[in-house]
Amino acid sequence: MRVLVVEDEPILADAVAEWLRREAFAVDVAYDGGAALERLGVNEYAVVVLDRDLPVVHGDDVCRAIVAAGGESRVLMLTAAAAVRERVAGLALGADDYLPKPFALVELSARVHALTRRARPAAPPTLSRAGVVVDPARREAYRDGRYVPLSRKEFAVLVELLRAEGAVVSAEELLERAWDEHIDPFTNVVRVTMVKLRRKLGDPPVIETVPGAGYRIR
Structure with a gap:
């Protein structure tokens, strides 16, 4: 799933982004509120990790814009102010959760x-289909009870296929959800990742290619 990290301290922003990438999220980074609004205008994000004190456009205004857009992005607001009134104010703006600085990356x-998991429709803690079980929080995947070691992108692609509940997911959709904004839209990385994922999941194959449409797990 795709996450936007908005933080004006580059070292902290990059550290958060790298940590979330290790959790198999696709992560974009913005260092000010204006850049955040630009990315929100062209990309869909499951979660926006949003610092409240931002230059150019204040984090409060970014949060208001996310809420007004009526999408499914969830907002985790960050701030150095730990007072209860500050947390209440952030939540009143429409933020879904609040985390004071300093915080533990875990x-x-x-x-x-x-x-x-609170996205619409709500996602269960574990995803399963056709003998494949995935725990996104623990980043663990199993096929018929056998642990399957996957790379970050293989894991992210498998999660998206399972979330689709049997529906076809196009290569373009997988690029949008499992890779960040720097990926070449004409790359064959989805096909290559799919080959590796199928090999690791083993026989009988569970990922079906739908010609001209994409991929699905029946």
């Missing part, structure tokens, strides 16, 4: 996982 990623 807690942040746990909160991001929790917010993805």
Whole structure:
């Protein structure tokens, strides 16, 4: 799933982004509120990790814009102010969760996982279909009870296929959800990842190619 990290301290922003990538999220980064609004205008994000004190456009205004857009993005607001009134004010703007600085990266990623489960429609803690079981929070995958070691992108693609509940997912949709904004839209990375994923999941094959449409798990 795709996450936008909005933080004006580059070292912190990059650290958060790298940590979430290790959790198999596709992550874009914006260092000010204006850049965040630009990315929100062209990309869909499951979760926006949003610092409240931002230059160019304040984090409060970014949060208001997300809520006004009426999409499915969940907002995890960050701030150095730990007072209760500050947390209440952030939640009143429409943020879904609130995390004061300094914070532990493991807690942040746990909160991001929790917010993805609250997306519409609600996602269950584990995903399963055709003998394949995935736990997104623990980043574990199993085929008929056998643990399957997957790379970050293989895991992210498998999660998206399972979330589709048997519906076809196009290569374009997989690029949008499992890779960040720097990926070449004409790359064959989806096909290559699918070949590796099928090999690791083993026989009988569970991922079906639908010619001209995409992929699905029946």
